[in-house]
Amino acid sequence: MTQLQAILNYQEVDKELYAIERELAGSEARKEYVKMKKFLEVAPEKLDALETKANSLKAEAASLSEKYEKTEETIKDFDSLDELISGGADIAFYKKKAQLVFDQLKKLKAELNELINVINETSAEYQKFKKQVIAAQKLYREAADKYNAVKSEKEGTRKELEAKLAELAKDISTEAMEKYKSKRKEKLFPIMCKVNDKRCSFCGMDLPIVDVNRLTSGGMIECDSCHRIIYKE
Ligand SMILES: [Zn+2]
Incomplete structure (x- = not known):
């Protein structure tokens, strides 16, 4: 897994x-x-x-x-x-x-x-x-x-x-x-959000292209706007 x-x-x-x-x-x-x-x-x-x-x-x-x-x-x-x-x-x-x-x-x-x-x-x-x-x-x-x-x-x-x-x-x-627990303490939920094209699926913010490129290689990034962790399956 x-x-x-x-x-x-x-x-x-x-x-x-x-x-x-x-x-x-x-x-x-x-x-x-x-x-x-x-x-x-x-x-x-x-x-x-x-x-x-x-x-x-x-x-x-x-x-x-x-x-x-x-x-x-x-x-x-x-x-x-x-x-x-x-x-x-x-x-x-x-x-x-x-x-x-x-x-x-x-x-x-x-x-x-x-x-x-x-x-x-x-x-x-x-x-x-x-x-x-x-x-x-x-x-x-x-x-x-x-x-x-x-x-x-x-x-x-x-x-x-x-x-x-x-x-x-x-x-x-x-x-x-x-990292997950510290975000959880801030009362954010969900913490893990799937990328939606080039956007954060939680708040809709456009993600910087350089970050999106990192996502395609299996990494995770953080949304600057809502501080969720963005992932791509
Ligand atoms: Zn966001």
Whole structure:
């Protein structure tokens, strides 16, 4: 048996294994499993980000409260106002000053209220996301069980095919087998494609004439476009 025939025999059996892999990869159970897995992988990062945001908002609120209290304290300056006025101080000056303090307090109060709203929103967002994470953990376990069940259904057939392939591989050179397997890892299938006149039968690409000439002498070439191995029988 020629090397080419041995590889083609191998590919014929591998086709069944490939079909099983495709079926598993496309199964609803796996899609759900991967979706939940991805969600749970990024969840801690998002929870951390929300926590960092909450902490910085709290610090901001504390500093605003402090500012508010300090401003409020300046009102004490007006305690001795009666004395000052009766001593001939300009009442207009104190009126203006009092108005300034009042405006500042009003502004700080508004800022604080706004900040409290943001804090509440962030807290609600955190709680909601935490619930989603807990729900996703449950869904993830369920999906993993389902996916494993689907996988184990195919396990017997898969093992049989792998045993057959191991047997068929004995007729193939190590070099050719490695090349085939590396392409298989890239999820290309079929890997071996028959030449169609001067074209790749898989993607239809015109093959360089120098390569086609090599083909006629029984060699194999690679398609530059789809990276399949082209052969001629
Ligand atoms: Zn091609």
